[in-house]
Amino acid sequence: MSFLHRHPRLRLAALLSAPMLWLVVAYLGALAVLLVSAFWAVNGFTGEVVREFTLQNFRTIVTEEVYRNVTLRSLGVAVAVTVICVLLALPMAFYMAKVASPRARGWLVIAILTPLWASYLVKAYAWRVLLANDGPLDSLIGTPGYGLVAVVIVLSYLWLPYMILPIYAGLERLPDSMLEASADLGARAGRTFRGVVLPILVPSIFAGSIFTFSLSLGDYITVQIVGGKTQLIGNLVYANVGAANNLPFAAAIACIPVLIMVIYLTAVRRSGALEEL
Amino acid sequence: MSTTEPAIALSGLRKTFGAVEAVAGIDLEIADGEFFSMLGPSGSGKTTVLRMIAGFELPTAGTVWLSGRDVTRQAPYERDVNTVFQDYALFPHLSVLENVEYGLKVRKVARRERRARAEAALESVRLPGFGGRKPSAMSGGQRQRVALARALVNRPRVLLLDEPLGALDLKLREQMQVELKQIQRDVGITFVFVTHDQDEALTMSDRVAVFDSGRIAQVGTPEEVYEHPATPFVAGFVGTSNLLRGDAARQLIGREGTFSVRPEKIELTEGAGNGTVAEVIYAGPVTRFVVDLDAGARMVVVEQNRRTGKSTLSQMRGKRVQLTWQDEHVIEIGVNHAS
Numbered sequence: 038m039s040f041l042h043r044h045p046r047l048r049l050a051a052l053l054s055a056p057m058l059w060l061v062v063a064y065l066g067a068l069a070v071l072l073v074s075a076f077w078a079v080n081g082f083t084g085e086v087v088r089e090f091t092l093q094n095f096r097t098i099v100t101e102e103v104y105r106n107v108t109l110r111s112l113g114v115a116v117a118v119t120v121i122c123v124l125l126a127l128p129m130a131f132y133m134a135k136v137a138s139p140r141a142r143g144w145l146v147i148a149i150l151t152p153l154w155a156s157y158l159v160k161a162y163a164w165r166v167l168l169a170n171d172g173p174l175d176s177l178i179g180t181p182g183y184g185l186v187a188v189v190i191v192l193s194y195l196w197l198p199y200m201i202l203p204i205y206a207g208l209e210r211l212p213d214s215m216l217e218a219s220a221d222l223g224a225r226a227g228r229t230f231r232g233v234v235l236p237i238l239v240p241s242i243f244a245g246s247i248f249t250f251s252l253s254l255g256d257y258i259t260v261q262i263v264g265g266k267t268q269l270i271g272n273l274v275y276a277n278v279g280a281a282n283n284l285p286f287a288a289a290i291a292c293i294p295v296l297i298m299v300i301y302l303t304a305v306r307r308s309g310a311l312e313e314l
Numbered sequence: 315m316s317t318t319e320p321a322i323a324l325s326g327l328r329k330t331f332g333a334v335e336a337v338a339g340i341d342l343e344i345a346d347g348e349f350f351s352m353l354g355p356s357g358s359g360k361t362t363v364l365r366m367i368a369g370f371e372l373p374t375a376g377t378v379w380l381s382g383r384d385v386t387r388q389a390p391y392e393r394d395v396n397t398v399f400q401d402y403a404l405f406p407h408l409s410v411l412e413n414v415e416y417g418l419k420v421r422k423v424a425r426r427e428r429r430a431r432a433e434a435a436l437e438s439v440r441l442p443g444f445g446g447r448k449p450s451a452m453s454g455g456q457r458q459r460v461a462l463a464r465a466l467v468n469r470p471r472v473l474l475l476d477e478p479l480g481a482l483d484l485k486l487r488e489q490m491q492v493e494l495k496q497i498q499r500d501v502g503i504t505f506v507f508v509t510h511d512q513d514e515a516l517t518m519s520d521r522v523a524v525f526d527s528g529r530i531a532q533v534g535t536p537e538e539v540y541e542h543p544a545t546p547f548v549a550g551f552v553g554t555s556n557l558l559r560g561d562a563a564r565q566l567i568g569r570e571g572t573f574s575v576r577p578e579k580i581e582l583t584e585g586a587g588n589g590t591v592a593e594v595i596y597a598g599p600v601t602r603f604v605v606d607l608d609a610g611a612r613m614v615v616v617e618q619n620r621r622t623g624k625s626t627l628s629q630m631r632g633k634r635v636q637l638t639w640q641d642e643h644v645i646e647i648g649v650n651h652a653s
Contacts, residue, residue: 214403217370220390221397222417222468232416236407 068295075288084282094289104273108293111269114189115253121193122200122249123242130201131234134208135216146205149198157195161262164191168263183265191263192253199252200245207241208234243305250301254294270294319382321346321472321504322367327376329362336362338528340376344506344521349498351507351515354525355551360508363525364474367506368397381471391420395472396465400480402457404449410436410460411445417468435467436460438497455486462497472504479514491518512552516540524548540576542645549574549647554614556580557647562611572647577602577616579643587636589613594630601627605637613637 041048075094078087098104133145152160167174168187174180181187211234219229257271270293277287322344329337337359344350352360365371367378369390378386385393396417404413414432423431436442439459449457458478465473475494479487495518498505509515515522516536523533524547532544543549546557558566558573566588567573582603592612593604596619603615615637 212401212403214399214401215405217368217390218397218399218403218405219416220370221368221395222464223391223420224416225389225391228420232420233405237405239407 071288071291071295074285075292077285079283079285086284094286095292097286098289098293104290107268107270107273110185110267111254111271111294112297114185114192114269115250117189118192118196118253119200119246119249121189122197122245125193125197126200126204126245127238130204130208133201133205134211135213149201153198157258158262160195161191161259164194165262183263185264185267187263187265188260188267188269191259192256195259196249196252199248200242203241203244204238207238211237243308247302247305251294251298254297318346320344320379321348321381322506323377323379323382324363324367325377325379327363327366327378328374329359329366329371330374335528337366337373340530342523342530342533344504346381347502347504349495349505349507349518349520351509351519351522352525353509353512353515353522353552355510358525359528360523360525361476364397364476364506364508367472368395368474369393394470395474396468396470397474397476398458398461398465398478400477402449402461402478404457404460404464406449408449409445410441410447410449410452413449413460414445414464414467416464421468431467432463435463438466438500439463440493454481455490458482458490462494466497466501469501470503472506473498475505475507477508477510479509479511487514494518516552522552524551526551543574543647546572546574546647549645553577554616556611556613558611560610562607562609565609566607566611567644574645574647575613575639575643576645577614579639580613580615581638582615582617583636583638584630584633585636587634589635589637591630591633591635594627596627603630603635605635607637 041051074086076090076092078089078091078093079085080087129149133142137145164187165183166172168180168183168190169175170180170182172180181190215233215237216229219233220226224232255271257269257275260267260269260272270290273290274287277283277290320343322342324340324342327337327340327342328335336357340359340363352363354360362371366373367380369385369388369392373386376386377384380393380395404410405416408416411429411432414435415428418428418431433442433445436445439462441456441459441463444452444456444460449460452460458481461478478494479490482490491514494505494507507515507518516539519536521533522536522539524531524539526545526547532539532548534542539548539552543552543555546555549555549557554577556575556577558575559571563569563571563573582605588609589605589607591603592606593602595602595604599619600616601619603617605613605615607613
């Protein structure tokens with residue numbers, strides 16, 4: 038024990054080697070393989086992967102309109118889901134953190150966490166039933182039917198807890214005296230929300246948006262279940278891995294959401310929101 | 315009291331939280347320009363009263379008047395008062411200057427005037443040139459002053475201070491006590507100062523209200539409260555009480571009743587006497603002797619350490635001593651000699 042105590046660098050190495058190994062091999066390794074194979078091709082006759090450098094995959098993605106459309110559609114879905122989640126999560130998290138009694142707060146946290154334990158597939162299929170023509174929703178207020186709108190609705194439902202929890206945590210950290218100080222200085226509720234609560238919550242909202250945005254951007258199962266004929270980036274990847282048996286092209290398509298996320302995270306970082314986390 | 319309306323008037327003010335009665339009926343008038351302290355232990359209701367004046371809590375019963383206007387049901391943003399919070403409650407995402415400007419901005423004061431007033435306010439709390447900093451880059455004492463400037467810049471009729479010095483270390487506290495008093499004299503507005511520190515209340519205030527379990531036990535000048543406590547609680551909370559009652563009172567004072575003698579008013583002489591030293595506590599400038607009187611009371615005596623080289627201080631424990639005091643220093647509790 039005392040040996041490690043006298044050699045702090047060794048201690049650090051012992052502590053971090055396992056997680057570093059995991060990070061480098063499993064995580065970054067997989068990404069590297071993805072990136073490398075995106076520059077390979079497939080032999081049209083044999084269907085075998087040709088391990089030679091080519092830009093053909095990316096050329097196809099950039100030049101053919103269908104890929105640009107799918108990318109924009111996926112981006113739109115991810116933005117819409119994120120915005121809807123923010124709008125729903127703000128009042129819910131505020132009620133939980135600042136209005137509800139401590140007892141009710143505990144139950145509300147449970148109520149928000151439990152759906153995360155239920156199978157994704159079950160929840161998606163439950164929505165398929167809900168959204169069906171002549172389904173429960175249809176007889177009540179009407180259904181948009183299977184399609185892009187249904188995808189946005191179901192994804193918003195699925196990822197909402199990931200937005201509520203960071204905002205709730207952010208509000209918990211916000212002392213009540215801050216809200217009182219704002220009221221004391223003459224601000225009404227709306228002004229306090231815009232001038233104090235929202236700016237302080239920006240890091241929390243960004244944290245939540247990273248979940249909702251990236252999870253929506255990569256989803257293909259919900260799209261298959263309630264999306265009708267809608268195709269998003271994930272579906273293209275899936276189709277190229279399976280039916281088309283073109284792993285290199287699937288890898289190239291998969292680079293699109295990775296690139297989008299890198300751009301998004303860089304923008305968030307630039308805004309300084311992460312520094313106040 | 316003059317003919318002008320009091321800055322604050324409370325009548326029959328009560329507040330219950332569930333089954334707990336935090337404030338159990340308060341009637342109080344605070345004059346314009348007064349430095350008024352609410353003194354009491356935690357849980358005595360003083361902060362709740364302050365919060366009802368600010369509008370953060372609605373009273374269960376009773377009325378709050380500000381300059382003659384009934385504001386009991388008004389929201390905090392409708393009241394001409396500003397608060398300095400115990401934790402300062404500075405907005406972390408705004409710079410110091412933006413913090414100070416906040417109230418003016420909300421009230422739509424023009425940009426140039428806003429800036430000028432905020433800078434003047436920062437100057438008045440001796441923080442000129444700190445406007446560009448974030449609150450997180452400032453020390454506790456500096457944040458405290460920013461909070462003060464943020465409240466004062468709105469020129470409220472009344473400034474409420476909720477244990478504003480509680481988080482500061484002793485030296486800074488004493489310095490801020492003097493400064494607060496100075497600032498109050500300069501701006502001339504009513505200060506209502508909540509504290510559990512009797513020294514703070516006594517040194518700064520024009521008048522003090524001593525809170526005991528949701529009620530006001532006594533209101534008076536610091537001198538009145540200290541020299542003529544109205545109840546045993548006040549005698550005990552403001553200073554050391556040295557209560558004499560029952561047998562001890564009959565033997566030593568010669569009358570029935572509850573009496574008190576302040577520790578600094580008692581003379582202690584060695585030799586055969588009326589008590590035994592139970593404890594000696596050396597505290598730098600003074601020494602405290604705890605003496606058990608034969609008549610059946612425990613008294614605390616404070617002596618200035620003028621005679622240095624009284625090397626036998628620790629040997630005093632267990633010694634017989636004589637305690638004497640002058641009749642005029644005997645306080646009969648519950649009898650107000652001053653008014």
